[in-house]
Amino acid sequence: MGASDTRRHIIEAADRLFYENGFEATSFADIAKAVGLSRGNFYYHFKTKDEILGAVIALRIAKTQAMLDAWEEDAPTPAERIRSFIHILIMNRAKIMAYGCPVGTLCNELAKLDHVSKDDAAKLFTHFRHWLARQFAALGREADADTLALHILMRSQGVATLATALRDEGFIRREVEAMDAWLDAQRPGQLSLPQPASRSST
Amino acid sequence: MGASDTRRHIIEAADRLFYENGFEATSFADIAKAVGLSRGNFYYHFKTKDEILGAVIALRIAKTQAMLDAWEEDAPTPAERIRSFIHILIMNRAKIMAYGCPVGTLCNELAKLDHVSKDDAAKLFTHFRHWLARQFAALGREADADTLALHILMRSQGVATLATALRDEGFIRREVEAMDAWLDAQRPGQLSLPQPASRSST
DNA sequence: GTCTATATCAGGATAGAC
DNA sequence: GTCTATCCTGATATAGAC
Numbered sequence: 001m002g003a004s005d006t007r008r009h010i011i012e013a014a015d016r017l018f019y020e021n022g023f024e025a026t027s028f029a030d031i032a033k034a035v036g037l038s039r040g041n042f043y044y045h046f047k048t049k050d051e052i053l054g055a056v057i058a059l060r061i062a063k064t065q066a067m068l069d070a071w072e073e074d075a076p077t078p079a080e081r082i083r084s085f086i087h088i089l090i091m092n093r094a095k096i097m098a099y100g101c102p103v104g105t106l107c108n109e110l111a112k113l114d115h116v117s118k119d120d121a122a123k124l125f126t127h128f129r130h131w132l133a134r135q136f137a138a139l140g141r142e143a144d145a146d147t148l149a150l151h152i153l154m155r156s157q158g159v160a161t162l163a164t165a166l167r168d169e170g171f172i173r174r175e176v177e178a179m180d181a182w183l184d185a186q187r188p189g190q191l192s193l194p195q196p197a198s199r200s201s202t
Numbered sequence: 203m204g205a206s207d208t209r210r211h212i213i214e215a216a217d218r219l220f221y222e223n224g225f226e227a228t229s230f231a232d233i234a235k236a237v238g239l240s241r242g243n244f245y246y247h248f249k250t251k252d253e254i255l256g257a258v259i260a261l262r263i264a265k266t267q268a269m270l271d272a273w274e275e276d277a278p279t280p281a282e283r284i285r286s287f288i289h290i291l292i293m294n295r296a297k298i299m300a301y302g303c304p305v306g307t308l309c310n311e312l313a314k315l316d317h318v319s320k321d322d323a324a325k326l327f328t329h330f331r332h333w334l335a336r337q338f339a340a341l342g343r344e345a346d347a348d349t350l351a352l353h354i355l356m357r358s359q360g361v362a363t364l365a366t367a368l369r370d371e372g373f374i375r376r377e378v379e380a381m382d383a384w385l386d387a388q389r390p391g392q393l394s395l396p397q398p399a400s401r402s403s404t
Numbered sequence: 405g406t407c408t409a410t411a412t413c414a415g416g417a418t419a420g421a422c
Numbered sequence: 423g424t425c426t427a428t429c430c431t432g433a434t435a436t437a438g439a440c
Contacts, residue, residue, distance in 0.1 A: 002423090021314055022315065024224070024226050024227055028417085029416095040417095041423070041425065042417095044424075048416085049415095104310075107363070108363065113224065121367075157359065158356035159356055161356075161360070162327065164310060165313070231433075241435090242408065243405070245435065250435090
């Protein structure tokens with residue numbers, strides 16, 4: 001196995017462990033064990049833990065971009081693309097109830113550590129934000145596309161955090177349904193932030 | 203200074219440090235230093251870190267209950283009480299942008315650690331949930347009070363998480379305004395989850 | 405009830421053999 | 423490129439003097 005293969009395995013193992021156990025709680029030994037590597041050899045590939053974190057963030061950004069590109073390919077309309085985003089809450093519900101959102105929880109942890117990479121991690125949100133804003137603009141909401149993008153991003157984060165604490169799948173489903181209904185009502189001519197109306201889909 | 207005073211100081215220092223730096227990242231030495239205590243003496247008061255965590259969670263629950271009771275005293279209508287809850291996002295915006303929501307971030311961290319106290323921490327949400335549900339019921343929304351309580355709790359969590367990542371005060375203010383507008387529209391006869399309407403307050 | 409001193413352990417990081 | 427052996431630091435935890 002070449003060095004670049006080993007490196008990739010290390011980053012993928014670190015990615016998973018950082019998500020499941022947190023950045024601080026994951027030791028070099030944990031990652032080395034997951035890859036089947038001695039601790040000593042580990043340092044041939046990565047000199048510091050922060051270096052691994054940087055590689056993990058880069059991997060996540062690449063994966064995110066690939067996912068967004070795929071949604072853009074697969075879904076013909078902007079509304080369906082945004083719906084792809086909303087429905088990752090359902091798709092990943094088991095992991096979210098156990099470990100939260102990979103992006104939100106990493107940003108939270110790095111913020112508390114005041115880690116040098118905290119802004120790099122926050123860029124993951126930026127990718128979603130800009131992609132979502134583009135979809136809302138395509139939906140005819142050019143004027144407030146960014147506000148709408150942040151709003152739906154905010155809701156997905158709120159659902160993830162509460163889902164982890166409550167571990168209630170019904171809660172996720174209800175809120176996703178509400179997000180779908182909210183999206184259906186986003187048509188040109190509406191003003192930015194969501195307002196309640198006289199009927200509901202639930 | 204008596205032992206119970208020292209104990210209280212330890213818990214308060216731990217409360218602050220767990221919030222600002224995280225549970226794992228906070229060492230006994232950090233807490234001892236903050237209180238002005240030797241590390242050795244520390245163990246006279248608390249045997250394990252988990253014991254301190256338990257005391258911190260108990261303190262937070264007591265403080266939360268006191269805050270909810272005060273809101274109930276000070277605000278004459280259910281709507282104003284719920285507004286008190288929504289506006290902690292503005293009141294605490296500086297700390298939230300730096301460290302996130304104390305409840306959400308602690309639950310997230312303990313979930314990843316699969317810590318024995320993770321469900322105790324989640325009870326903090328339960329206190330807000332039931333209090334909010336009581337207010338929505340008093341507002342005339344008995345049928346879906348709990349759903350509405352979880353919805354507004356979810357939004358406050360989402361705003362806190364994104365605020366920490368983006369550190370954008372304008373974002374917080376816009377979303378709080380939207381939450382206020384959403385609350386204004388919650389009247390008896392509405393069905394549970396929020397829907398957009400034809401106009402916005404922003 | 406508070407201190408100093410110390411045991412023990414785990415994690416990050418390095419050196420050098422193969 | 424992978425290993426074993428090792429160092430250093432910091433963290434939990436204890437013992438015992440005052």
